[in-house]
Amino acid sequence: MTLPERELVRDRERTRRAILEAAEQAFEQRGAKASxxxxxxxxxxxxxxxxxxxxxxxxxxxxxxxxxIGRSWEEVRAHVDLTENRPGKFTRGYVRAFTGGSEYLTRVFSPSGLLAALGTLEAAESAEALQQADARAWNEAFDADGLPPGRALAVRYAAEGLIFSVNTPYLTPGQLALARADLMALTEVEPGPPSSPR
Incomplete structure (x- = not known):
């Protein structure tokens, strides 16, 4: 590929990303009314x-x-501490990202954020397939993280529950810090065989 061709591809990718980010913003602000x-x-x-x-x-x-979906994965990976070479490294990154560490995720998951707006839109049929594949990928990542499965699920969904209340009167910064610390503590386990699902 020649240099001009590469520049053209980069311009197309930048324009496409700009449109996607603009759509996120418009759907957050206007919901289904965004034209x-x-x-x-x-x-x-x-x-x-x-x-x-x-x-x-x-x-x-x-x-x-x-x-x-892609940005959510990027945000979690950005919060994984690569020096933590012990079980729960991925889960700790998830907790960091979902408990205020990621401005993007905090905005997307807010009660009036993008996910709430997308829920009111008639998404294409492929959205269900995307979500199914994404759910499998998250489950695989947590399963491979080395924590007992029940604990990983509890920590994961607690972090997701917290993000919905960040920047609302229902969760103070002090309460968020306390919950984050307790969730992080739950990711520290003694090495041993993981419990199996029932």
Missing amino acids: LAEIAAIAGVTKSGLMHHFRTREELISQVIEHT
């Missing part, structure tokens, strides 16, 4: 430019879901 024209304006492209990358609204919504 393609509004999304295009936020992204700094024309509506026809948006339609060049995403032929239909359903395709755009499906790609926003896929983008959000």
Whole structure:
């Protein structure tokens, strides 16, 4: 591939990402009312430019879901401490990301955030397949982390529960810090065989 061709590909990728991020913003702010024209304006492209990358609204919504899934993984991986060479390393990164360490996840999971907005949209049929694949991938990552399965599930879903209350009157910063510390403590286990699911 020549240098001009590579630059063209990079420009297309940047434009596509800008549209996806603009769609996230528009859906967060306006929910199902967000129009393609509004999304295009936020992204700094024309509506026809948006339609060049995403032929239909359903395709755009499906790609926003896929983008959000990818970003969630990026955020968790960014919070994994690679020097922690013991069981629970991935789970600790998850706790860090989901208990205030990731501005992106905090925004997406807020009660009025992107996930709430996407839940009101008619997503493309492929969204269910994306979510099924994503759920399997998360489960595999937690299963491979070396913690007893029940404990990993409890920590995981407690962290997810906390993120919904971050920046609301229902959870003070002190309470969040206390809960985060206790969840982190639960990720420290003595080496041994993991418990098996019943």
